[in-house]
Amino acid sequence: MQVYGMRWVAINNLQESKIALAQIGSDPGGVAQMVGKGIGRAIKLEQVPLRVAHILKQEMLSVGGDAAVHREVITNNIDATDVMLLGTVRQLEHLAKKVLAQPFGLKKVGHALKQLLTDLEPAQTxxxxxxxxxxxxxxxxxxxxxxxxxxxxxxxxxxxxxxxxxxxxxxxxxxxxxxxxxxxxxxxxxxxxxxxxxxxxxxxxxxxxxxxxxxxxxxxxxxxxxxxxxxxxxxxxxxxxxxxxxxxxxxxxxxxxxxxxxxxxxxxxxxxxxxxxxxxxxxxxxxxxxxxxxxxxxxxxxxxxxxxxxxxxxxxxxxxxxxxxxxxxxxxxxxxxxxxxxxxxxxxxxxxxxxxxxxxxxxxxxxxxxxxxxxxxxxxxxxxxxxxxxxxxxxxxxxxxxxx
Structure with a gap:
């Protein structure tokens, strides 16, 4: 049964998100705040050192997202793990900003993540x-x-x-x-x-x-x-x-x-x-x-x-x-x-x-x-x-x- 015309809307990038929110009639200021919240991204990093993986997991949880890591990370029985960052564009943007001030090479992760999120948007002419x-x-x-x-x-x-x-x-x-x-x-x-x-x-x-x-x-x-x-x-x-x-x-x-x-x-x-x-x-x-x-x-x-x-x-x-x-x-x-x-x-x-x-x-x-x-x-x-x-x-x- 469909209630109030409920349906899924495909939103793949920020421009599509802006258009969809404008159609609702949202205030422009609200659109600016919400635009990145309707787009999910899964970002994979490979062979991340354990201490970096722990920080990424903690920081993703703090911004409302999550991070998948190897099950042995909690026991510290491995030296490195692949990491899957799971969150919206807005959450991942927050993560990128937060880790810029972190040690263990996380500044590079922050800059790379910011660039990646930009690259996933439709390229300009x-x-x-x-x-x-x-x-x-x-x-x-x-x-x-x-x-x-x-x-x-x-x-x-x-x-x-x-x-x-x-x-x-x-x-x-x-x-x-x-x-x-x-x-x-x-x-x-x-x-x-x-x-x-x-x-x-x-x-x-x-x-x-x-x-x-x-x-x-x-x-x-x-x-x-x-x-x-x-x-x-x-x-x-x-x-x-x-x-x-x-x-x-x-x-x-x-x-x-x-x-x-x-x-x-x-x-x-x-x-x-x-x-x-x-x-x-x-x-x-x-x-x-x-x-x-x-x-x-x-x-x-x-x-x-x-x-x-x-x-x-x-x-x-x-x-x-x-x-x-x-x-x-x-x-x-x-x-x-x-x-x-x-x-x-x-x-x-x-x-x-x-x-x-x-x-x-x-x-x-x-x-x-x-x-x-x-x-x-x-x-x-x-x-x-x-x-x-x-x-x-x-x-x-x-x-x-x-x-x-």
Whole structure:
């Protein structure tokens, strides 16, 4: 039985909370006090020293929240524990302020928690400078079109590995709505043995130079080799997409830093063994972020990619997809690349050339989870699906309310 129209209202961030409270007719001063009380957050910390865990538990209880810790914490029989902070945004904001004055490194916890709570809110519209070409993030989801100039790519190998076909395909993708082109000269499919830097550049050079003369969108080069990246950037490429997150070639971070270009850092690893799937992925990407920052790159110049299809089983890929929103934790733009991948083929039992619908589903789910850029082969179909998803997701709940 419904009483007084009782229902659940989905409130995921502070802006949605403000709109919902305004619809009630609450006093603006009251809205300011209540806005963070309707949003629950679960914040996990890993391997926290026991004395820090005790303080966090005590302080969370003092602000009206709670903290889950290992059952042996009370007996002091362990040295460290994972901690799950459980509370509203307002309670977690209070906690962050309180621990800034605490010992044992808790000041760092307070600053990190404040930043994390900010990163979980919808990002404002901002611009990335790609060597004179601008990408606007936050207004809509951007489309990156894939152009493989390889004879052996898993999806479209050999279709565009001559200059004329590659240039025509690039033009078609731009006409279909691609905001960025990503050119790759080496297949990165599973179990691929690789090619030399010289061969990779031989494939890339003519197409890259021709497109730089003819197209207006930023061009990304998909490579994990520093020497190839340097030559591409010297030729005028606008950004680098590294499937090993700056961690395969020790010179790659310096190259992107010297040219001060945006870089996509993807999670990758040999094998599929994890201590904790999401925790290990985040640790890898955090290292990539630190490498980029230490070489002078700025916050939005570092774009993170969860690495669907790389170093993960189908089940692991599906779990990452289900938890895409958690990548907001890193506070960087997020790129999703699932186009035609084996996760889709294995789930739907379909060959590469029949995976469009599955790709569209993942693209839409990516937008729901707050992804900034979608990397795809089939630009036109994905662009249409993304425009529809953007119209729903990026319009704030309650936007049709006149008093909001």
């Amino acid at each position: 901002r611009s990335i400078n790609c060597r004179g070409k601008e990408l606007i993030l936050g207004g809509r989801t951007l489309v990156m079109g894939i152009l493989n100039v390889t004879p052996d790519s898993f999806s479209d190998g050999g279709k565009f590995n001559n200059l004329e076909d590659a240039v025509v395909q690039a033009g078609c993708m731009i006409d279909d709505g691609a905001d960025i082109l990503d050119i790759g000269g080496e297949s990165t499919r599973p179990n691929y043995s690789g090619i030399s830097a010289e061969e990779e550049w031989r494939r890339l050079e003519p197409v890259l130079k021709m497109l730089l003369e003819r197209v207006n969108v930023p061009i990304s080069v998909d490579t994990y080799k520093a020497s190839v990246a340097a030559k591409a950037l010297e030729a005028g490429a606008h950004m680098i997409n590294d499937v090993w997150g700056l961690q395969k070639d020790p010179d790659m971070a310096k190259v992107v830093g010297d040219f001060h270009v945006p870089v996509i850092v993807m999670h990758n690893q040999a094998g599929t063994a994890y201590h904790h799937l999401m925790g290990d992925i985040f640790a890898f990407l955090q290292k990539s972020i630190e490498l980029a920052e230490s070489n002078g790159l700025e916050r939005d110049q570092i774009i993170v990619d969860p690495g669907i299809g790389f170093g993960k089983t189908t089940e692991q890929n599906l779990e990452v997809m289900a938890r895409l929103a958690e990548f907001k934790t890193l506070g960087r733009p997020v790129l999703l690349g699932t186009s035609r991948k084996s996760m889709i083929g294995n789930t739907l039992n379909l060959p590469v050339n029949e995976r469009l619908e599955g790709t569209l589903a993942t693209s839409v789910l990516g937008i729901v989870s707050g992804v900034d850029i979608i990397r795809v082969h089939d630009v036109k179909a994905n662009k249409r699906a993304m425009q529809m998803a953007d119209a729903i997701v990026r319009g704030q709940r309650g936007a049709g309310y006149v008093g909001a």
